[in-house]
Amino acid sequence: MSSQKRPQSVGPMGHGHGPGGGNMMMMGQKAKNFKGTLRRLLTYLKPRRNQLIAVILAAILSTVFMIVGPKIMGTAITELFEGAYGKFQGIPGAAINFDKIGQILLVLAGLYVFSSLFNYVQQYMMAGVAQNTVYDLREDVNKKLEKLPLHYFDGRSNGETLSRMTNDIDTIGSTLQQSLTQFITSIVTIIGIVIMMLSISPILTLISIVSLPISIFxxxxxxxxxQKHFAxxxxxxxxxxxxxxxxxxxxxxxxxxxxxxxxxxxFDKVNEELYEAGRKAQFISGIIMPMMFFIGNLSYxxxxxxxxxxxxxRAISIGxxxxxxxxxxxxxQPITQTANIANIIQSTVAAAERVFELLDEEEETKEITTASLTRAQGAVTFEHVDFGYGEDLLIQDMNIEVLPGQTVAIVGPTGAGKTTMIxxxxxxxxxxxxxxxxxxxxxxEVSRHDLRESxxxxxxxxxxxxxxIKDNIAYxxxxxxxxxxxxxxxxxxxxxxxxxxPxxxxTILNEEASxxxxxxxxxxxxxxxxxxxPPIMILDEATSSVDTRTEVFIQEAMKRLMEGRTSFVIAHRLSTIKDADLILVMDQGKVIEQGTHSELLEENGFYADLYNSQFSEKAG
Incomplete structure (x- = not known):
């Protein structure tokens, strides 16, 4: 859902209202490092600088042809007025020179045709530049996501990451495609109009320009x-x-x-807050255009x-x-448009900054592969392993030795570190x-790809x-x-x-496979x-979602599957792991007991308490 509004697409000589004040601060978001982010964003445009130069030239030519139009139209009006006035006054030989007026109008029509043509060219080329730039950004973000460690996704909502990859990049693309060319057009229009007005009358130009600082004030x-309400x-x-x-x-x-x-x-609470903020923002900013029109009309x-x-x-002609x-x-109109686009660019740079923040996130530790792994035999050893998600260690001095082909069961209360170990x-x-x-x-020392393939x-x-279903199984x-x-x-x-x-x-599974x-x-x-x-299997409560009869089938299938393979089984139902070669009992990140099912029951320790408690629950 995009809440950003774009400038109204009105040509430099159009009489539309132009971008309303309500659009002006729609994003209400500022970049922390505007200049640095803008420079970095421009590096994505650098490979397309030739197309950008062509876009700028086309925009300038389109605007110049359009700006000259009123001056030529004025010439035709002067010619028409003088001929009609002379005829009205009874001046001998006075008449309206329709041939000359026709020639002037043909030139005017040609200018507008050329203006439209160059406008089409610049829009067409800019669309390519914008979409290619966004394509590169998406590619970089996608590659980055593949390199980010798991803790990045654990610490952020999926919606935030998706927003940066979709909404923020779309904002950049829309600004490049629409606002950049409009910004160039507006600047050229302002300069061109000032020059044309000065060529007609410096006094009238001064009156017109004086209204500008009054409007700004x-x-x-x-x-x-x-701005506060838009934020x-x-x-x-x-x-x-x-x-x-x-x-x-x-x-x-x-x-x-x-x-x-x-x-x-x-929902009602947040919706009410959104309503209040939107109502105030739109109302206050909606005052801008009436004020500007009022001052503009006084100037007019x-x-x-x-x-x-x-x-x-007779200082100037009526045309x-x-x-x-x-x-x-x-x-x-172009001044208002320029101010609007400047604000949109500010918001776009803020969106780009969010994308670059993602691109600058710390990646997984760089691989230094000094060994190759083809098909693993399945011998796994933990040597004095320490690990913590933060400063406090969850696992301390863990030592485990698993032989190829062994089935290792990992049991323990919730939060003991079983899944962390995997x-x-x-x-x-x-x-x-x-x-x-x-x-x-x-x-x-082994590449992550080779390791995980095992x-x-x-x-x-x-x-x-x-x-x-076939594609899901073959994944x-x-x-x-x-x-x-x-x-x-x-x-x-x-x-x-x-x-x-059927x-x-x-059969096609829907997005949630529901x-x-x-x-x-x-x-x-x-x-x-x-x-x-694979040579090694990891089963994390693999039978927790199936009925008892299906569980028996799966246990049989898994028994066949685990033959000749090293297997790690995380289980809460201890009855399913009686035949494991090694049972690791974990509590608070440590392996407190290890052995076979019978050995651990003989020890009459933590595992025996867990097993007996489950057995008594079933009996009850």
Missing amino acids: VIRPILKRS DQQRTLGQLNGHIEEMYTGHQVVKAFGHEKQAGDQ VLISVVGGILVTQ DIQAFITYSKQFT NLLMRFYELNGGKIKLDGLDTR FGMVLQDTWLFNGT GKSGVTDEEIFAAARTAHADHFIRTL EGYE NISEGQKQLLTIARAVLAD
């Missing part, structure tokens, strides 16, 4: 007051968008907990009176007066100290994209055949339910992991 306090409008608009997005994406939870009234009340009356006196004194009045009426294994986060080795190689993951939170491996996809689905016990769907494997059940989603992610055929 009158509207400046209004602009300052409106409030943008802030509350962002809050409202965020609230709507949260309530829409979580509408099932909202309904399940009966939170509709509170959500509606919160004064010019008409003085001009009439000069005509009676020149008509041309001058046309110029004076158009004089304030994140470290996948190198989603960098260690504070110690080493994690895969087949004896420090994982920091793992298959089935998470508690399923992720499926908008596409066919983890390129160049697979349909038969391989079908085989993976059969292994994961997903083939039967897929074939019962389109089978070609057209299949949670359990079916999990089966598809398991099929995806089966197809990827």
Whole structure:
């Protein structure tokens, strides 16, 4: 949803009202480092400087041809008036020279045609420049997102990142395509009109120009007051968008907990704030144009009176007066437009600054690959591993040795560090100290791509994209055949339910994959992991969303899948990990117990308490 308004697209000689004051401060946002950000934004235009020069030349020629028009029209009016006046006075041989007037009008028509042609050229070329620049920006942002560490996304809402990549970049593109050429046109128009007015009458020019500082003096306090309200409008608009997005994406939870009234009340509250800020901003800024028109009309009356006196004194011709009045009426429009565009450029630079802030975010630690990894055997070692999300360490001096082909279960209460351990294994986060080795190689010496290719993951939170079921299963491996996809689905016990769907494997999942059940989603992610055929498997509560019967099928499938592979299983239901080769019991970031199921029960420690508590709960 874009709240930014653009200048009204009125030609330099148009008589439209031009950009209203209400548009002038619509964004209400300023860049922290205007000059630095603007210079950086201009570097994206540098590869297209030749096209920009051509755009500027076309804009200048289009404007110049348009500006000369009223002067030539004035000549035709003078010719018509003098002929008619002479005939009226009975002067011998006096007549209207229609041939000469016709020639003047043909020249005028030619000027307007050329002006329109050059205007088309500059708009066409600028569209290409703007879209190519935005294309480059999007490419850079997309590449940057691929290099950002996981903690960047953990610490920011998805909406904020999306806003920078879409809304802010669109703002830059719109400004480049529309406002930049209008800014050039407005500047050329102002200069051209001043020159033409001076050539007609310096006295009348002085009267016309004097109205400008008076207008600025009158509207400046209004602009300052409106800016605060426009800033409030943008802030509350962002809050409202965020609230709507949260309530829409979580509408099932909202309904399940009966939170509709509170959500509606919160919406009404923010909406009321937005209404108040918008009403005040639009009302105050709406005063600008009437004030400017009032001052402009006073100037117009004064010019008409003085001009009439000069005509009676034969100081200037009546056609020149008509041309001058046309110029004076158009004089304030490009000035207002320039002020409006200057403010939009300021807001655009602020949007560019937000994009550059994203581009300047700290990337994942640069890879120094001194070792290559083809297909891992699956030996994993944690050596004195320390890690914390902040200053306080969550994991301290963790030491684990996992042999190839072993199934390792990780258990413990919520917040013990189970998922963190997996994140470290996948190198989603960098260690504070110690080493994690895969087949004896420090994982920091292997490329992230090769490392992560060695793992298959089935998470508690399923992720499926908008596409066919077949494409979702094939996501983890390129160049697979349909038969391989079908085989993976059969292994994961997903083939039967897929074939019962109307389109089978070609069934398209919607964006949230809400057209299949949670359990079916999990089966598809398991099929995806089966197809990827990785040497190491990570199962994070993989059976938490399926029924007991399906869980038995999945356990059988996983048992076959984990044969000959190293597997890490995070589980809360301890009954599912009795056969694990090694069970790691974690609490507060430390491995407090480790061993087989029977060994840990014999120790009668933390694990035994967890297991017995679950058993007694079931018995109860």
